[in-house]
Amino acid sequence: AQSVTQPDIHITVSEGASLELRCNYSYGATPYLFWYVQSPGQGLQLLLKYFSGDTLVQGIKGFEAEFKRSQSSFNLRKPSVHWSDAAEYFCAVGGFTGGGNKLTFGTGTQLKVEL
Amino acid sequence: DADVTQTPRNRITKTGKRIMLECSQTKGHDRMYWYRQDPGLGLRLIYYSFDVKDINKGEISDGYSVSRQAQAKFSLSLESAIPNQTALYFCATSDKEDWSDEQYFGPGTRLTVT
Numbered sequence: 052a053q054s055v056t057q058p059d060i061h062i063t064v065s066e067g068a069s070l071e072l073r074c075n076y077s078y079g080a081t082p083y084l085f086w087y088v089q090s091p092g093q094g095l096q097l098l099l100k101y102f103s104g105d106t107l108v109q110g111i112k113g114f115e116a117e118f119k120r121s122q123s124s125f126n127l128r129k130p131s132v133h134w135s136d137a138a139e140y141f142c143a144v145g146g147f148t149g150g151g152n153k154l155t156f157g158t159g160t161q162l163k164v165e166l
Numbered sequence: 167d168a169d170v171t172q173t174p175r176n177r178i179t180k181t182g183k184r185i186m187l188e189c190s191q192t193k194g195h196d197r198m199y200w201y202r203q204d205p206g207l208g209l210r211l212i213y214y215s216f217d218v219k220d221i222n223k224g225e226i227s228d229g230y231s232v233s234r235q236a237q238a239k240f241s242l243s244l245e246s247a248i249p250n251q252t253a254l255y256f257c258a259t260s261d262k263e264d265w266s267d268e269q270y271f272g273p274g275t276r277l278t279v280t
Contacts, residue, residue, distance in 0.1 A: 060206070083266050083267065085266075093274075094170075094273045095209075095256070095258075096271075097268060097269075100266050100268060102266050145266065154211070154267075156209040156210075157208055158207060158208040
């Protein structure tokens with residue numbers, strides 16, 4: 052069965068500092084990997100996704116993520132955090148199951164940005 | 167207008183009551199999903215439907231039922247609500263033509279069972 056681990060429940064960074072959110076997955080084949088962001092009171096918005104090709108993926112809002120098969124990781128990064136990035140971030144892995152993919156989500160990382 | 171809408175956005179109900187949460191989409195997607203979100207647990211899949219005639223249980227379907235009335239509508243029912251069903255519920259859709267099956271989420275329904 053597929054699974055996702057986000058080891059950091061909360062992270063606090065200063066505005067302008069760099070950010071890395073960790074994600075480790077378990078899946079038997081090449082996974083579909085996603086990062087979603089949830090702002091307070093909002094639904095989930097896709098930041099970026101990976102299936103194949105270049106292991107460094109660019110997303111919206113200046114985010115990027117790197118797929119490392121050897122480490123089963125898909126960490127999210129941003130070189131300079133803005134106060135508006137404060138939100139909850141979810142990593143997800145997609146696995147094929149009889150007709151389509153199902154997503155399994157991690158438990159999320161809550162990002163706080165200090166001004 | 168939003169592509170995926172959920173009604174109601176907030177609901178307070180009492181233990182034992184039957185309630186329905188509704189989801190509509192204008193994206194033309196075949197696949198629809200219901201999740202619940204609890205603090206510290208992330209999102210967990212309740213039910214999913216890959217087309218109008220295909221409905222499947224997710225990892226936490228006990229106490230819930232669904233109805234896919236049309237391609238655009240997917241409803242979630244709590245037959246007899248209990249307090250531990252208090253949560254934030256999300257509907258999502260995806261396009262079967264999309265190799266990645268990226269999911270698009272509604273704004274959520276906050277349900278409180280007293």
